[in-house]
Amino acid sequence: MKFFGFVIVCLTGGLLLYGTMDLPDWGDPGSPASTHLSDYYIEHIVEETQVPNLVTAVLADYRGYDTMFETAVVFCAGLACFLLLRDFRPKKDRYFRHVPTGVMLHFKNPQTRLIAGNEFEHMDKDWVPSDMIIKTVCRILIPFIQIYALYVVAHGDFSPGGGFQGGVIFGSSLILMAISYNLKTLVKRVTEKFLSVFAALGVLIYVGLGVAAMLMGGHFLDYGMLAPLLPSDPGHIRALGMLGVEIGVGIAVMAVMVIIYINIVSEGRHDEGL
Amino acid sequence: MSDILPLIVAKYNFWLYIILMMIGLYAMIAKNNLMKKLVGMNIFQTAIILFYVSIGYKHGATIPIIQGGHGGHSAHDAVIHAADYINPLPHVLMLTAIVVSVATFGVAMALCVRIYQRYQTLEEDELRMRVSERITHE
Amino acid sequence: MLWPIDLIVLTFVIFCAIAAITVRDLLGTAILFSAYSFLMCLLWAVMGAVDVAFTEASVGAGVSTVFLVAAVFRTSRRTKD
Amino acid sequence: MNNMPAILVLAPLLGAFFACLAAWIQKQLSYYIALAAMAVSCFAAVSVLTDVITSGTMQYRMAGWAPPMGIELRIDLLNAMVLVLISAIAFVNLVASVKNVEQEISDRAPSFYVMYLLFVVGLLGVTATGDLFNLYVLIEITSLTSYTLIALGDKDRAPLAALNYIFIGVIGASFYLLGVGYLYITTGSLNMADVAVILKGIQGSSAVLTAFILCILGVWIKMALFPLHVWLPNAYAFAPVGFARVVAPLMTKVMVYVMVRLMVTVFGLEYIFETLNLADAVVWLAVTAILAGAFTALFQKDLKKMLAYIIVCEIGYMVGGAWLGNSLGMTGAILHILNDGLMTFALFLAVGNIIYMRRQTAFSDLSGLFAAMPWTMAGFVLAGLSIIGVPPTCGFFSKWYLVLGAFEAGAYHFAAALIISSLVCAVLFFKVFEICFFEADSGAGDHNPAKVITEAPVSMLASLGLVSVAIIAAGIYAGTIVDTIILPFLQ
Numbered sequence: 001m002k003f004f005g006f007v008i009v010c011l012t013g014g015l016l017l018y019g020t021m022d023l024p025d026w027g028d029p030g031s032p033a034s035t036h037l038s039d040y041y042i043e044h045i046v047e048e049t050q051v052p053n054l055v056t057a058v059l060a061d062y063r064g065y066d067t068m069f070e071t072a073v074v075f076c077a078g079l080a081c082f083l084l085l086r087d088f089r090p091k092k093d094r095y096f097r098h099v100p101t102g103v104m105l106h107f108k109n110p111q112t113r114l115i116a117g118n119e120f121e122h123m124d125k126d127w128v129p130s131d132m133i134i135k136t137v138c139r140i141l142i143p144f145i146q147i148y149a150l151y152v153v154a155h156g157d158f159s160p161g162g163g164f165q166g167g168v169i170f171g172s173s174l175i176l177m178a179i180s181y182n183l184k185t186l187v188k189r190v191t192e193k194f195l196s197v198f199a200a201l202g203v204l205i206y207v208g209l210g211v212a213a214m215l216m217g218g219h220f221l222d223y224g225m226l227a228p229l230l231p232s233d234p235g236h237i238r239a240l241g242m243l244g245v246e247i248g249v250g251i252a253v254m255a256v257m258v259i260i261y262i263n264i265v266s267e268g269r270h271d272e273g274l
Numbered sequence: 275m276s277d278i279l280p281l282i283v284a285k286y287n288f289w290l291y292i293i294l295m296m297i298g299l300y301a302m303i304a305k306n307n308l309m310k311k312l313v314g315m316n317i318f319q320t321a322i323i324l325f326y327v328s329i330g331y332k333h334g335a336t337i338p339i340i341q342g343g344h345g346g347h348s349a350h351d352a353v354i355h356a357a358d359y360i361n362p363l364p365h366v367l368m369l370t371a372i373v374v375s376v377a378t379f380g381v382a383m384a385l386c387v388r389i390y391q392r393y394q395t396l397e398e399d400e401l402r403m404r405v406s407e408r409i410t411h412e
Numbered sequence: 413m414l415w416p417i418d419l420i421v422l423t424f425v426i427f428c429a430i431a432a433i434t435v436r437d438l439l440g441t442a443i444l445f446s447a448y449s450f451l452m453c454l455l456w457a458v459m460g461a462v463d464v465a466f467t468e469a470s471v472g473a474g475v476s477t478v479f480l481v482a483a484v485f486r487t488s489r490r491t492k493d
Numbered sequence: 494m495n496n497m498p499a500i501l502v503l504a505p506l507l508g509a510f511f512a513c514l515a516a517w518i519q520k521q522l523s524y525y526i527a528l529a530a531m532a533v534s535c536f537a538a539v540s541v542l543t544d545v546i547t548s549g550t551m552q553y554r555m556a557g558w559a560p561p562m563g564i565e566l567r568i569d570l571l572n573a574m575v576l577v578l579i580s581a582i583a584f585v586n587l588v589a590s591v592k593n594v595e596q597e598i599s600d601r602a603p604s605f606y607v608m609y610l611l612f613v614v615g616l617l618g619v620t621a622t623g624d625l626f627n628l629y630v631l632i633e634i635t636s637l638t639s640y641t642l643i644a645l646g647d648k649d650r651a652p653l654a655a656l657n658y659i660f661i662g663v664i665g666a667s668f669y670l671l672g673v674g675y676l677y678i679t680t681g682s683l684n685m686a687d688v689a690v691i692l693k694g695i696q697g698s699s700a701v702l703t704a705f706i707l708c709i710l711g712v713w714i715k716m717a718l719f720p721l722h723v724w725l726p727n728a729y730a731f732a733p734v735g736f737a738r739v740v741a742p743l744m745t746k747v748m749v750y751v752m753v754r755l756m757v758t759v760f761g762l763e764y765i766f767e768t769l770n771l772a773d774a775v776v777w778l779a780v781t782a783i784l785a786g787a788f789t790a791l792f793q794k795d796l797k798k799m800l801a802y803i804i805v806c807e808i809g810y811m812v813g814g815a816w817l818g819n820s821l822g823m824t825g826a827i828l829h830i831l832n833d834g835l836m837t838f839a840l841f842l843a844v845g846n847i848i849y850m851r852r853q854t855a856f857s858d859l860s861g862l863f864a865a866m867p868w869t870m871a872g873f874v875l876a877g878l879s880i881i882g883v884p885p886t887c888g889f890f891s892k893w894y895l896v897l898g899a900f901e902a903g904a905y906h907f908a909a910a911l912i913i914s915s916l917v918c919a920v921l922f923f924k925v926f927e928i929c930f931f932e933a934d935s936g937a938g939d940h941n942p943a944k945v946i947t948e949a950p951v952s953m954l955a956s957l958g959l960v961s962v963a964i965i966a967a968g969i970y971a972g973t974i975v976d977t978i979i980l981p982f983l984q
Contacts, residue, residue: 005303019703036681038361054362077377080641222557
C-alpha cells in the first residue's frame with residue numbers, strides 16, 4: 001500500500017507540476033484571474049451594494065447561492081453527527097458523589113434511582129475535581145467571547161469576518177463552557193431541541209430571505225427587491241439583506257458546531273465528556 | 275539551471291502547494307490509522323485552499339476591503355483602481371471550501387467514533403482482520 | 413510583501429504537515445495539526461486573504477482541533493504509524 | 494419571469510428544513526412535508542422540461558446578477574431531461590420506501606427524510622447549475638448526505654464502507670476543485686459558458702490540459718469508473734434500502750451527466766477529440782470497466798452486491814459511449830443515462846421489496862420467490878431483461894445506439910465488450926431467475942405447502958409497476974426522446 005500510494009502521489013505531483021509550467025507568475029497583476037471578473041468586482045461592488053468588504057459582498061450577494069448551500073452543508077454535518085452517533089439508551093454505569101464526604105457510589109443497574117437530595121451529585125466516570133481558576137476565568141471570559149462573536153457577525157460588511165466566523169466563535173464559547181465546567185452544564189442550558197431548531201432556523205432565515213425576494217417579484221436572493229418591506233434607504237438595502245443572511249448563517253453554524261462537539265465527545269449520550 | 279531559478283522564484287508558492295498536497299494525499303492513501311488519514315485529508319484540502327489563495331494574490335495590492343468605503347458614502351468620491359486591491363473571488367470560493375472541509379471532517383470523525391465503538395480499534399489492518407473474522411464466523 | 417518571510421513560513425508549514433502525520437501519538441497529531449493550521453492562516457493573512465485567514469484561525473486551528481481532541485478522547489491515542 | 498428553475502431546487506431545500514422543525518411537533522409530519530416538497534419539485538421539473546422543449550434554453554440569474562458575475566442556472570434539453578428523471582425517481586422512491594424506512598431506521602425516520610431531501614437537492618442543483626464552483630459545492634452536499642445515509646445501513650460494515658467512501662470521495666471532489674482552480678487561473682471565470690468561450694483561445698496550454706485531466710479524474714472517481722470503483726460495491730450493498738434505491742440509480746448517472754456537460758459545454762468536443770489524443774485510451778478503459786464489472790458480478794453471492802457490480806459495468810457503457818467521438822455514441826450515452834436510471838431503480842425497488850419481506854438478499858435466501866412474490870418478481874424480470882437488452886424494453890435502444898456508434902468509430906473492441914457483457918448479464922439474471930423460480934422455498938415452504946403469496950405492500954408494488962411501465966414506455970418512445978431532446982442538444 002505504501003509503494004502504491006507513493007506512485008499515485010508522484011504521478012499526481014508530476015501532473016500538477018506539468019500544469020504549473022504554463023500558469024502565470026505568482027502575484028502577476030496581469031494574469032487572467034486578476035483581470036477578468038476581479039476588476040468588475042473591485043470597481044463596481046461599492047457602488048452597487050454599498051459594502052466595502054468585497055469578500056462579504058461577493059460571498060453573500062453575487063455568489064449568495066453558493067453560500068446558501070455552504071450553510072446547508074454545515075447543517076448536513078450537524079444532522080449527520082446526530083444521526084450517526086446519537087444514542088438514546090441510558091448508560092449502564094452511573095457514578096454519584098456524596099458532596100460532604102467525597103464518597104463515590106457506583107450504580108450498575110440503570111433502573112436504580114437515587115433519593116433526590118442536595119448531597120449527591122451525578123458525575124462523570126473520568127471525574128477530576130474542577131479547577132477553580134479555570135472555572136472563574138472562563139466564566140469571566142465567555143461573555144466577552146460571545147460579544148466579540150456578535151461583533152464579528154454584525155461587522156462583517158466592513159471588516160474581515162461574517163456569519164460563518166462569528167458563528168464558529170460563538171459556538172466555541174459554548175464549547176469552552178462545556179470544557180471548563182462539564183458537559184452536563186452545557187446540555188442543561190442549551191438543550192438539544194434548542195440547538196436543532198436553531199440550526200434549521202438559521203438556514204431557513206437565509207432561504208426565507210431569498211424566497212421573500214422571489215415573492216416580491218425579483219430573482220431568488222435578489223435583496224434589492226426587499227426595499228418596499230423595510231423603511232430604509234433603498235440604496236442600502238443590499239447591505240441590509242447581506243446582514244440578515246449573515247445572521248442566519250451565524251445562528252446555524254453556532255448550533256451545528258455545538259451539536260458536533262456534544263455528539264462526538266459524549267459518543268451521542270449527552271451525559272459526560274471532556 | 276539559470277532558466278529554472280527564476281521559474282522557481284516566480285512560482286514557488288505553486289510548487290510548495292504541490293508538495294503539501296502530495297504529503298496530504300500520501301497520508302490519505304498510505305497511513306494505517308484512520309485519524310491520521312483524516313488529518314491527511316485536511317492537509318490535502320488546505321493545500322488546495324493555499325493554491326486558490328495564491329491565485330488571488332497580486333503584487334502591489336492591498337486586502338480586498340475598500341478604504342474610505344465605511345458607511346458607503348465617501349466611496350463615491352474616490353475612484354477605485356482595480357490594481358490596488360487583491361482579487362476577492364478566490365477568497366470567497368475558499369471560505370466555502372473551508373466550511374465544506376470542516377463539515378466533512380466532522381462527519382468523518384463521527385464515523386470514526388462509531389467504528390471505534392463497534393471494533394475497538396482505528397487501525398486499518400486490524401479492522402480488516404476483524405471484519406473478515408466476523409464473516410468467517412457466520 | 414517580503415518573500416523571505418513567506419518562504420520561511422511555507423517551510424515551517426511543510427515541517428508541521430510532515431510531523432503531524434508521522435508522530436506516533438494522536439494527541440500530538442492534533443496539536444501539530446493545529447499549529448499547521450495556524451501557520452497556514454498566517455500565510456494567508458500575509459497574502460492578503462484576511463477573511464480566509466480569519467476563518468482558518470477559528471475553524472482549522474480552533475474548532476477542528478477541539479473536535480479532533482474530542483474524538484481522540486473517545487477513541488484511543490495509540491497509533492502504529 | 495419564470496421562477497420554475499429556482500423552485501425546482503428550492504422546494505426540497507425548504508422542505509428539508511421545515512421537515513426538521515416539524516419533527517419536533519409530530520414525527521409523521523416530516524414525511525408528509527418531504528412528500529409534498531418532492532411533488533412540487535417534480536411538477537416544476539416537468540414544467541421546465543416542457544418550457545425548454547418549446548422555447549429553448551432557460552437561464553435563471555441567481556440574485557439578479559448577470560452571468561459571469563453571479564451564478565446562473567442554465568437549463569437546456571439535457572439538464573431538463575436529467576432533472577425530470579431525478580425528481581421523478583426521488584418522488585416515487587419516497588412513496589415506495591416509507592415502509593422500508595420504518596422497518597430499518599424507525600427511531601430516526603424524520604432525520605432520514607431531511608437528509609434524503611438534502612441529497613436530492615444536491616443532485617438537482619448539480620444538474621441545474623451553470624457555474625463550475627457551484628457544482629463543487631453541490632457535489633459536496635450530495636456526497637456528505639450519502640456518506641451519512643450509507644453509514645446508517647448494516648450495523649457492522651456500513652460505517653466502514655462509508656468511511657472508505659469519504660476518503661475516496663474527498664479525493665475525487667478535491668481533484669475536481671483543483672481542476673476548477675486551474676481553469677480559473679487560465680480563464681479568470683467560473684461560469685461554464687464564459688469559460689468555454691475563453692478556452693477556445695488558449696487550447697494549447699498545459700494548464701488547460703491539467704485542468705481537464707483533473708476535472709475528469711475527479712468526476713470519474715465520484716462515478717466509480719472501473720479502477721476507481723473500489724468504494725461503490727460495499728457502499729451500495731450495505732446502505733439502508735430506502736437510500737440505496739435512490740443513490741444507486743441517481744448518483745452515478747448524475748456524475749455521468751457532469752462528465753458529458755464538462756465535455757460538451759465547457760471544454761468542447763473539438764478540444765477533446767482533435768487537440769487531445771486520449772479518446773482511444775479512454776474507450777479501452779471503458780472496455781476494461783465493462784468486462785471487469787460484468788465478470789466480477791458473476792462471482793457475487795449476494796443480489797445487492799451483484800447489482801452494484803452491474804452498475805460498475807453500466808458506467809463503462811456510458812463513459813465509453815461518450816468518448817467514442819461521434820454523435821451516435823454520445824446519443825447512446827445520454828439515452829443510457831435515462832434508461833439505466835430507470836432500470837437500476839426498478840431492480841433496486843424489487844430488491845427492496847424482497848428485503849422488506851425476507852430481510853436477506855444472499856442467493857441462498859431467494860428460493861421460491863416467484864411463488865411468494867409474483868408481482869415483485871415480474872418487475873424484477875422486466876428490469877433484468879432491460880439490462881440484458883431485450884428489444885421492447887428501453888435497455889435495448891441505448892445499447893443499439895452505442896453499438897452503432899462503436900461501429901462508426903471503428904471501435905470494434907467496445908462493441909464486442911457490449912455484447913459480451915450483455916451475455917454475461919443474461920447469465921447472471923437467468924441464474925437469479927432459476928434460483929427464484931425452480932428451487933423450492935426451503936424455509937417458509939415447509940410450513941405452507943399451499944404456497945401462500947406473501948407480497949410486499951401495495952405502495953411498493955404500485956411504484957414498481959409505475960417504473961416498469963416507464964421502462965417499456967421509454968423503450969417505445971426512444972425514437973421520440975432522441976429526436977426531441979438528445980439530437981437538438983448535440984447540435
